Amino acid sequence: MFFMQKQIRWGILGLGRIARSFAEGLKHTSNGTLHCVGSRDLNKAMTFAKEWKVAHSSGSYEELAERQDIDAVYVATPHSEHARLATLCMNHGKAVLCEKPMAVNALQVDSMIRCAKENEVLLMEGMWTRFAPLMVEIRKILRSGALGEIKTLQADFGFRPQSRDPNSRLFSKTLAGGSMLDIGVYPISLSFMVFGKPSKIITDCHLGETGVDEQAAYVFKYPENQMAVLHSSLQAETAQEAFISGTEGTLKIHKQCWRPQKITVTKKGLEPEVISMPFEGNGFNYEAESFGKLFLAGEKESPIMPLEESLSIHQVMDEIREKWGMVYPMDEE
Ligand SMILES: NC(=O)c1ccc[n+]([C@@H]2O[C@H](COP(=O)([O-])OP(=O)(O)OC[C@H]3O[C@@H](n4cnc5c(N)ncnc54)[C@H](OP(=O)(O)O)[C@@H]3O)[C@@H](O)[C@H]2O)c1
Structure with missing residues (x-):
């Protein structure tokens, strides 16, 4: 039977300050649910999951990236880790919304774009302002x-x-x-x-x-x-x-x-x-909603925050x- 997916199952990787804003933002989207949160520390992930009523938690980024029940990952770590962790997730077939700045330098962004193309996954820089x-x-x-x-x-x-x-x-x-x-x-x-x-x-x-x-x-x-x-x-x-x-x-x-x-x-x-x-919601809902629409439509890039522009x-x-x-x-x- 043909099943049309209507919701995107999110994972958050790195449970600091902005992860909380994104978790709050997701509550105000029509197409996204927070399914799993991943931290380098399992106790931290479990505490976060309990507070935000998230079904699953992972005690390592690798474990989160490998999960089969997640469609997209929001990378919410310091910039220094964006390229490595976005690449990890994309290599496991996950769509990635990567916090701004997309990476530390253009070489990293270029390799992230190539990785997205090779894995045929959606990748976008989380420049949330553009989606307000x-x-x-x-x-x-x-x-x-x-x-x-x-x-x-x-x-x-x-x-x-x-x-x-x-x-x-x-x-x-x-x-x-x-x-x-x-x-x-x-x-x-x-x-x-x-x-x-x-x-x-x-x-x-x-x-x-x-x-x-x-x-x-x-x-x-x-x-x-x-x-x-x-x-x-x-x-x-x-x-x-x-x-x-x-x-x-x-x-x-x-x-x-x-x-x-x-x-x-x-x-x-x-x-x-x-x-x-x-804002209706805390503002992060707009980029998440837009990303969700692109994902559900099978798109690989956002016309509002194009990859070539992030690179530029x-x-x-x-x-x-x-x-x-x-x-x-x-x-x-
Ligand atoms: N869109 C916005 O308005 C906005 C606002 C603030 C920040 N940001 C962006 O979001 C990203 C995270 O910022 P944040 O303020 O949430 O940072 P934060 O509070 O310091 O949290 C970052 C999280 O990343 C994880 N992490 C992984 N490797 C790390 C390392 N080597 N050192 C420290 N933490 C590490 C940690 O999570 P675990 O311990 O759970 O693994 C940590 O809690 C940045 O790229 C920033 O530019 C965006």
Whole structure:
């Protein structure tokens, strides 16, 4: 009998902070259930499973990847582990939603894409911002030409973490810490959504005691002379806003632009228009729902977060780090 699958059975790999957000997000999807959680520590997995009412838990990532009763894995570990663990899961036939940034460098992303193609599985970078309903609306506004020709983008993401533990994933070089990979990737990804790949990059950063960028500034220039001015910081809270300017108007994404729920659109000669689209759920539901639809339709890639674009973003971040002279251990593997 022909059976049409309607639900995707998820596994989460790595049970830290964001795993909890994703577990919460899944509760607000129509097509996903959390079936198993995997940790390096079985007790931790069992405790998480009990708290979130998940049927199964695994005490190793390998065990989770090998399970036959899981369709897709959400990789929620530090960036340093993304490529290795996504590859492990894909080699066991699992679709993978990999947290942002997709990996540490473009070489890793390239090998992940090849692995997805070889195994014929769906792979996507978890740039959840792109799936927010308001971001769908923003893309419509930009495409409509209502703001004229888009000329500039300003965007930033900075905050001061409570813990400045040098061994934590934000500051440790072995865990690929630093502001660009962790939060700079949001404004950088937004700049790709608005303008595509830059033709020229001007950048500088401040390297902290652990050797990772604690603050960075990026100026991108494009073939038709558009400009993006971007900033990331782990030293202080910034505006966390984005401002897109065209020849006929402007669009401001209010704080926090990386989880967009309110914009102000001002067209030349007209009153500003405020558009609010509060999340239904915690926001992670939108990327999970979209991923689920793709999976159930047999797709291997997302048109909203294409693999070539993830690769291109990482090539740009590699170029930026090269300008800074900042190398991660994974660059030398
Ligand atoms: N989309 C977003 O808004 C958002 C927000 C925050 C973070 N993130 C991304 O999500 C990923 C995880 O961030 P997080 O804040 O959840 O980190 P976290 O709280 O430190 O948790 C990461 C988990 O990864 C596992 N892990 C595997 N290898 C590890 C290692 N060598 N060192 C430490 N932990 C290791 C651990 O799980 P087990 O002990 O269970 O194995 C750990 O609990 C990062 O790539 C980050 O960029 C996304």
